[in-house]
Amino acid sequence: MLNSLLALAQQPRIAPTEGDFWFPPQASSFASKIDSDYYFIYWVSAFFVLVIAGVLVLFTLKYHSKKNPKAERTSTHNTPLELAWSILPGIVLLYMFVLGFEGYTDLRTPPSNAVNVDVTAQKWAWTFTYPNGVVHDELHVEKDQPIQLTLSSVDVLHSFWVAAFRTKMDAVPGRYTKLWFTPTMTGEFWAQCTEYCGTNHSNMRAKVVVHEPGGLAKWLAVEGDPHGGGRTPAQAGEKIYKIQGCAACHTLDGSKLTGPSFKGLFGRQEQMLDGSTITADENYIRESILNPQAKIVSGYGPVSAMPTFQGRVKDNDIAALIAFLRTVK
Ligand SMILES: [Cu+2]
Secondary structure, three states, X not given: OHHHHHHHHHOOOOOOOOOOOOOOOXXXXXXXXXXXXXXXXXXXXXXXXXXXXXXXXXXXXXXXXXXXXXXXXXXXXXXXXXXXXXXXXXXXXXXXXXXXXXXHHHHHOOOOOOEEEEEEEEOOEEEEEOOOOOEEXXXXXXXXXXXXXXXXXXXXXEEEEEHHXXXXXXXXXXXXXXXXXXXXXXXXXXXXXXXXXXXXXXXXXXXXXXXXXXXXXXXXXXXXXXXXXXXXXXXXXXXXXXXXXXHHOEOOOOOEOOOOOOOOOOOOEEEEOOOOEEEOOHHHHHHHXXXXXXXXXXXXXXXXXXXXXXXXXXHHHHHHHHHHHHHOO
16 A cells, blocks of 8 residues: 555646646756655545545444444454554654755755855845845846855845745844755746735735756846946836835835835925924935835824835936936826
8 A cells, every 4th residue: 555655645636837737837856856755745635534534434334333232342452453553553644744844955055156146025025146246136046057045134024935846945134044955947926925924915026037057147147236237327226116115115107105205205295203204315215215114204104104224225326216206207
């Protein structure tokens, strides 16, 4: 029985390039092992559910008291039977532990040639910092190149999960956590936050793009750098607005999210929480980004305040953001 279950578990459930009803494609080096471990446990559980529930129903019918009104108990226990149903499942459980432990040590041990990308979680966006300093809202990697992600959070607990890679790790404020994987397939996948972190939690996703070997450097030079690729400051600012996650709280069309809309912000008279009025000029915008607590817009409290971007956006990024905001009429 164990052998046929093992054979079932080893046999790949899904073609590696496409998902099935349960799972997305197997796009990383450990996806197939995780899936086969999963199916091993799944089939063992299904088998025992059927056996136990089956015997239960069978005995209920067969030994019903109406059919056997005078039945007497003939045995109290059966030592060999009890030993067998304790030890055999015990061995199967131990085997599951070994599978899980192997998988766990694998997932927790990045190879020494892994390329590190820093991941910052914030309500409600992910930002990725590449070894050459490029900051972006998409994770770009290369096929067959091991990647190590160093995760941190600037506000609350988040969790980084790429289902196609079968890997997941919490992003914890004030602590660094790590996760690694080797993509085995080119294409586009999604990372999703899997730790409930507030209103927009379900929209907290990031695109993960796996390039052919050699494709990443080109992307980093042209697309990755918002100021590169011949962009004007306003165009660079629009990219930074998306990359830095401003878009998660500020719209461009006048509708209100966690923060006020950017529509028509530049040059407008703004009412502050303390009753004063300011003009939204360059200095105010710069201060709003670096020290958002200094002046709080009327209608927004300390609870729905903006996180500081001090140390996360550079001077030329702020200049580009201002150039962009001038164009959002
Ligand atoms: Cu989150």
